[in-house]
């Protein structure tokens with residue numbers, strides 16, 4: 001007898017269409033030499049975090065449940081951002097928080113707006129809770145606030161999603177542009193502002209934090225600049241009434257104890273972030289230089305990866321495959337016209353060298 005899933009689950013694709021690098025390694029039967037496709041940090045974790053993890057690796061870090069209120073970390077983050085602890089919800093990464101957000105605000109059939117080809121995990125959550133996704137194209141490889149607003153108003157959307165800086169293109173919008181979008185949200189529509197790459201933002205300031213706004217949730221993570229993707233910890237900032245909603249639906253023990261400890265120690269480490277930002281900035285420049293050398297256009301990045309224009313989607317797909325066979329893990333945008341780009345993560349100097357050698361070889365050998 002077939003298992004009787006709910007109609008909603010019955011209607012979903014058989015699996016989330018997300019292929020992790022480990023799956024690819026199992027397929028090719030060997031580990032990658034350069035892991036540049038998941039926007040992870042190549043530059044390690046905070047020395048203070050490492051020390052704290054060592055101290056707590058036994059009973060106090062692993063055997064005990066974490067504090068369900070994440071009080072120590074929440075207080076530290078509130079201080080850092082100059083907001084109240086009531087304006088903060090900590091959970092197992094932005095991905096988990098996006099799921100909670102959709103769960104608490106979207107009923108089956110409700111309209112939700114995002115950019116076509118933007119961060120896909122959000123879309124899986126929308127599908128998973130029965131929301132109806134509407135998409136608008138990028139404009140000049142940037143997410144397009146005007147089109148997002150228009151689409152949200154037209155469809156009476158409950159949520160509109162914007163990632164700034166953007167993944168997969170690495171581009172960013174100015175604080176004034178985002179603020180103007182915030183100021184003109186349709187009634188009853190909440191903006192999910194995903195700032196996973198906030199720390200890398202170089203070209204623009206971020207909009208001021210305003211915890212009185214009832215139509216805005218901002219998301220940050222320890223996964224990227226702080227190098228803690230495997231530990232799963234991120235946070236949402238917003239109006240206390242919205243945060244109270246998260247507290248109704250969140251899983252109390254979602255954030256593991258070692259993750260709480262590592263995140264809190266990372267915030268106390270004054271040395272780490274400037275070092276990583278410098279390394280990422282140098283790494284982006286290496287990628288720009290390589291693309292210039294090969295005559296490939298690239299987009300100036302506000303993140304820890306660079307989108308490089310390969311010229312056509314077919315070419316980009318072929319390169320991705322060949323690089324994968326050579327032990328280099330990358331990803332690329334999935335939707336036209338952005339799908340002619342490769343998204344090249346900033347790796348260590350050694351990872352970059354492995355990638356650069358192969359990339360050069362393939363592009364100079366290529367006959368069009």
Ligand SMILES: *Cc1c(COP(=O)(O)O)cnc(C)c1O
Pocket residue numbers: 039092093094095096119163166167194196220221222223229232233234
């Ligand atoms: C990496 C990434 C995330 C995931 O963050 P986690 O905190 O690791 O769940 C969310 N949004 C964007 C745009 C990302 O690139």
